[in-house]
Amino acid sequence: xxxxxxxxxxxxxxxxxxGRISNLALAxxxxxxxxxxxxxxxxxxxxxxxxxxxxxxxxxxTGRGFAVYVxxxxxxxxxxxxxxxxxxxxxxxxxxxxxxxxxxxxxxLRVEVADLDAYKSFHxxxxxxxxxxxxxxxxxxxxxxxxDRG
Numbered sequence: 001x002x003x004x005x006x007x008x009x010x011x012x013x014x015x016x017x018x019g020r021i022s023n024l025a026l027a028x029x030x031x032x033x034x035x036x037x038x039x040x041x042x043x044x045x046x047x048x049x050x051x052x053x054x055x056x057x058x059x060x061x062t063g064r065g066f067a068v069y070v071x072x073x074x075x076x077x078x079x080x081x082x083x084x085x086x087x088x089x090x091x092x093x094x095x096x097x098x099x100x101x102x103x104x105x106x107x108x109l110r111v112e113v114a115d116l117d118a119y120k121s122f123h124x125x126x127x128x129x130x131x132x133x134x135x136x137x138x139x140x141x142x143x144x145x146x147x148d149r150g
Contacts, residue, residue, distance in 0.1 A: 015053075068113070071105040088130045119138070
């Protein structure tokens with residue numbers, strides 16, 4: 001965001017807080033006319049700074065109230081093993097995030113399921129059968145005190 005001016009940063013901050021804010025309200029908050037504000041937003045979208053808009057759902061009400069971060073180590077470090085793992089995770093609806101990381105593990109996943117039994121099933125029947133998975137370390141989320149994800 002180094003090439004963004006203060007107005008664009010304000011626009012992004014407001015849209016992050018409320019992606020459904022009207023252009024008129026957004027313009028008032030950032031100190032622009034509605035037409036200038038709309039042009040700015042459209043330019044941010046065109047440049048790919050704004051990648052899209054989404055609804056934030058209540059995880060418990062959608063049957064996904066049990067979140068687990070999972071560190072996964074692979075036994076083989078080839079492009080094919082990484083690609084195969086990433087393909088398997090992209091097909092798993094329980095996996096909401098898959099990050100290739102540096103450190104003791106190759107991947108960090110965010111898994112959202114209904115409860116511990118559902119996670120056990122995912123751990124055994126989905127993650128446990130992926131080739132080249134060497135280690136699985138699970139970190140159950142007990143409480144979320146901050147979540148700024150869009």
